Amino acid sequence: MKGFVLLLAWMGLVSPLALAAEAPLRITQLQRCGDLLTGTNQQWCLQVSGLGEQRPTVWLGDKALPVQAVQRQGQVITLHLQASQHRSAPLWLEAPGQRSNPVWLSLNSSHVLAARPDEVAKNMDGLTTYVDLVSLLIEEQHDGLAEARRIADKYGARVVGAIPPLNTYQLRLPAGDLMQRDALLLRMGSEASVDAVIVEESAPERGEEGSADSAQPVLERDEWAANRFMDAVYYYRKRIPAAQAPIKVQPVRVGVIERNVDFDAPDFAGYSGGCTAGVGRLCVFARDAGKPDNHGSSVAGILAADWQAGGNSGFLFGLDKASPGFEVIVERNSDAGITANIAASVNLVEDGVRVLNWSWGIHRVGAKDIQGDEVDSLVRSGLAMSGYEELLEEFFLWLRAKHPDVIVINSAGNGSSRSGTDEYRLPSSFITDQLLVVGGHQRAEQGARLEEPGYVVKRDSSNVDMRVDISAAACIRASTAQVGQPGAVHCGTSYATPLVTATVAAMLSINPALTPEQLRMLLRRSAMTLGQQQDFEAMDGEDLTAPILPSERNGQLYHPDLGRSARLDMQKALELAVQSRDRVR
Template identity: 70%
Template sequence: MLPHLIAPGFALLALASTLAIAAEPLRITGLQRCGDVLSAVQQQWCVSTRGLAQGTPGVHLDGHVLPAARVTRDGDTLRLNLDTARLDSGPLWLQDAGGQASNPVWLSLKASHVVPAGPGEVAKNMDGLTTYVDLVSLLIEERHDGLQEAQRLADKYGAKVVGAIAPLNVYQLRLPVSDLVQRDAMVLRLGSEVSVDAVVIEESAPEKGEEREPADAQARPGGEEWAANRFMDAVNFYQRRIPARDAAVPVSPVRIGVIERDVDFDAPDFADYLGPCRGERPRTCLYARDADKPDGHGSTVAGVLAARWEQGGNTGFLRGLDPASPGFEVIVERNSDAGITANIAASVNLVEDGVRVLNWSWGIHRVGAKNVEGDEVDSLVRSGLAMSGYEELLEEFFLWLRKEHPDVVVINSAGNGASYSGTDEYRLPSSFVTEQLLVVGGHQRSERPVAVDDPAYVVKRAASNIDARVDITAAACVQASTAQADQRGEVHCGTSYATPMVAGVVAAMLSINPRLQPEQLRLLLRRSAMTLGGEGDFEPMDAEDLTAPILPSERNYQLNDKDVGRSARLDMHKALDLAVQSRDRVR
C-alpha cells in the first residue's frame, strides 16, 4: 500500500485515541510522599493520575490553589513541593483547563510516613507467608530522641532511615541484606540494642488485600439486614429531631478516618463527591484515592458511611443525615501499602488532623489460632515473630492515644475467622483492652417472623469472631456499589461492613454531644442495644455467645430485666436518642 494511503488511516486512529483519552475522567489514583520523607519543613508529594489532559492542572489544597512554581508534571504524575509552615492538611483535588475536577484526596502534612516493599523486595518465610526482606521498623525507647537514635543505629549497621511514625518514636530502616537469613540475623542484633523496645517485621504482600469472608460463605440479601439495627429509624430521628422547632439540637461537625485504600468515584454512589465539597451548606464529604472497581473493599466500607441514596448499590448512613447534617468528613486513607505499619502511620496522621472516630475494618490472626470448632484459622494469619512486633506497635499507639488524644475512639472489626477476638494468641488489634477501642461482631437476619426487638430476629453470623471482648454486633451483610445507576449491588458480608455501621452512629452521637468520651460512647451503645441469641449464664463463652453479656448496670440495675446476660445488638435509633439525652448530663 502506498504511503499516501496509509497516512489518513493513522490520522483517524490518532484522532480516535485522542478522543478516548479526552473522554477518560480525571482521577487521582495515588498520593505518596517522595523525596526526603523525613523533612518536616519542605515536603514533596507525588500524585498519580489518570485522564490528565495536556498541560499542568490547577492543584487545590485545603481551599487554596498552589502556585504553578510548586507543581511539576512528569507524564501522569505530578510532583508537589509544599511549605508546611504556610499550609495545613486538607483535601487535595485537581482541575484541568476544561474545568473537569478530580476526586478529592486527603493530604496530611503530619510527620508519619512509611514506605512499602516492591514485588522484588519480599520473600516467603518458613510459614509460607510473604514478608519484607530489607524493610523493618524500630520502636525506640521513649527516653531517646527517636530520629537521632534511629540514625545512629542505621549508621552502625549500614542501614538507612526511610520512614517514620514520629509521635510513636517508630522509625523505618532499609537494611543492607538480600535474604531472610541475613535479615533475621540483623533483626536479632537490632533487637538487642538497649534503646530498642521492639523490631516490627512486616508480613504483608505488596498487592492489595482485604478482610472479608471467604467467597463460599453463605450470604443473605443486603436490603433488609439493616432493619435489624433500625437504620432508617435512626436517619428519620436525626432528620426530624435535630432541627425540631421547639427544641432544636445544635450539632457539631465530625471528622471520621477510614483505614482503607480507595473508593471508585466512577460509581453512581460516589459520583457527586468530585471537586470541592465544602460549601455554604454543611454536607457529608468524602476524600479518597480512586479505585478501578465499584465493589472493592474500600468502596463498600466507605459506602456504608457516605454512598448516595436512591442510586442503587450501597446507601450511606451519614449521607442520609445531610438535611440536618453539621458536616461529616469521611477520610479514606492508608498512607501506603506497607501493611499494618502503614495502617498505624495513617491513623496517627488522621488523629493529629482532627479525626474523632477511626474505622479499622481490618485485623490479623496469629498462626495456629483455632476457631470455635477447634480447626486452625487460615485467613489473614501472621507468624509469631511478626505478631509480637505488631503487638508492641499497637500498644504504643493506644498509649499515645490515651495520653495525647483521649477523646478519640477506634471502631474495630471482630474478624471473620469464626474464632476469638479477646486474646492476642488469636487476633490483633481487637484483643487490646482499652476504653478507646470498640470491637464489632456481625449478625444476619434470621428466618423467624418476629418483631425487630426480639432476640430471635437475628442470628450470629457464622464466620464472625466472638467472645467477651466483642462490645456489640451489627448487620454483617451489605450491598456493594455498582457501575451503573439503579442496579442492585452484589451482597458482601463480614464484620468489615458491620464496623462502619457502628462508626457512623458513633460519629452522629458525637455530632450531637461532642463532649462524649469513648467510655461513655460504649456505655450508651450498650444501654441502647437490642439483644440476640439465647439467655446467657455468665459462664465461659461457647460457640453461641457473641458479645460480652449485657449487665444489670446496663439495664438500670434491674436484675430481672429480660436483656441481662444476652449479647448486645446495635440499635442506631435509640443510641442517637440517648446521645440527645446525654447533653443534659455530660458537660
C-alpha cells in the first residue's frame, strides 16, 4: 500500500499534503545534526512521513516538548534540546487521530556522520569507501578531543563526530579523491598520539553488514522446534507465577543494532505511540522501514513480533503476563557502517542495555572458506579491517572496565569460513567473556528425535570453529504486510543470533546477577547437540561450535554429548537460570 500511494504521488495524481494525510504517521529517520560535539544544546533532525499540515506534539518519554523546541520544515522536524533537562528516552509524535512509531533518542555523546553518495569512491579492491570522512583512535593518555582538534588543525581537517568513551573522533579531511585521502592517512597515522586510523567501507545509503544467506531450508517445518522455542515460552509462563514458589523477575533492556522496523506490518503495528515497559508489557523502539521483510524487522521480530500470523512470533512477546517488561531498542546511530554500529552500541550500553544483538560482521578480502575458496560476501580491505579491529578492541576493553555485566551476542557469519581468526572475520574473532558467537543449523531430513544430534545439521553457509559458542535455528519466516500472509523464508546466522539474545534476556530477567561468563556456561551446559563427535584437531566441515567438554556435563568423561557441537535448548537454559538463583542464596 505504501508503494502504491507513493507511485500515485510521483505520477502527480495525489498532492504531497494529501499523501501525508493518507499515509500513517511515521518517523523514518532520527539523527543528531548541527554540532555533534556539543553535549548541552543538542540538535536532532527527524525525517517524518504521513504528517499533514497540522503541528504534531513531540513526546520525549512522558514529557511533551515545548513548542519553541520544535521546528518544522515540510516533513523534516528539528528539535533543540537542553541535555541537562532530559534523559535518554523514547521519542514519538502525536497528531489528531494518529501516533507515530517510537524511536530511541540517546542523549549520550557518541555520534558519527555517514557519507553522502558523492562522498564515496571505489578503492583498488572494488569496495565502496569514504573519501573525506575518517576516524582517529587517540591513545588513552591523551585528551582525545583536544588532540583530535590539534591534528585536524595541522592537516586542514575538521572534527565532526565522536565516540568519546573510546577516545575516537571523526574528521572531515580536505581530500577530493582517494590518493589525497591516503596521503593524509599516512601522515595522521604517524602522529605519536594516534593509536589507529579507521577508514569506513560501506555503501552510503544501504548498509551491507546485515546481509544474509537466503537459501531455502531443507524442510519448511518449524525450525525453532529444534531449540525448544515453544517449550521455553510455556515454561516461563508457568514457572514464573507458580503458586508454590513464584519468581520475582526483573525488566531487561535489549539493544538491537539494526537500521529500522516496519510498523505497518502486523508484527509491529501494536507498538505505535508511547510505551512504558512493565508487567506483561513489551516495548519496541525503532525507526520505521518501508517494507516488512527488511533485515531489521526479521531480527527484531524474533524478539518482539506480535503472535498473529503476520510472519514472525517474538519470543519475548510470547512470555505474556509472566513477563516483567522488556524494552527492545533497535538503533544504528547513522548509516556510517561499523563505526556507527559501535557508536550506537556505546550509547545503548550507557543507557542501561544489558544485552546487545549484533547480527552483523565482516570478512577480510582474501579470506578462505573451509573448502579453500575465497569468501565473496561482506568483505573489507586490509586497511579497513585493521582500523575496525582496533576500534572493536577498544570497545571490549571499555566494556570490561566500565560495564562488565553487559553481553554482546554476535552472528558467526555466512561465509562457510572460520569465525575465530581476525584475518578471516570480525567481530566474532575476539576472545572475551562479553562476546558470545552464534552459528546456524537447520532441520535434517531424517526422522530423528528432537534430542538426537541428527535432528539438525549445520547450515553449509554458517561459519565455524572453536570460537563459535552455540548454534541456533537459522531459518525464519519474514514479517509480512497482512495477517495470514506467509512470509518469505530467510536464512542465516543473523536470525540464529536473536534466538540466543531472547534466551539470554529471559535468563537475566530471572537472575539479573548472572555474569556474561556464567550466561555462556549455562547456555553450554543446557545445550543439546548436533553433528559428529569432534577431536581437537583443525575444524572440518562437520564441526560447527567448540566441542562440548566434560566440565559442561558434570565431569562425566563418557557422556554421549562430549565432542559434539552445542545446540541451543531454550527451555533448559531457563531452568538453569532458575536454579542459579537458588545457588546464589
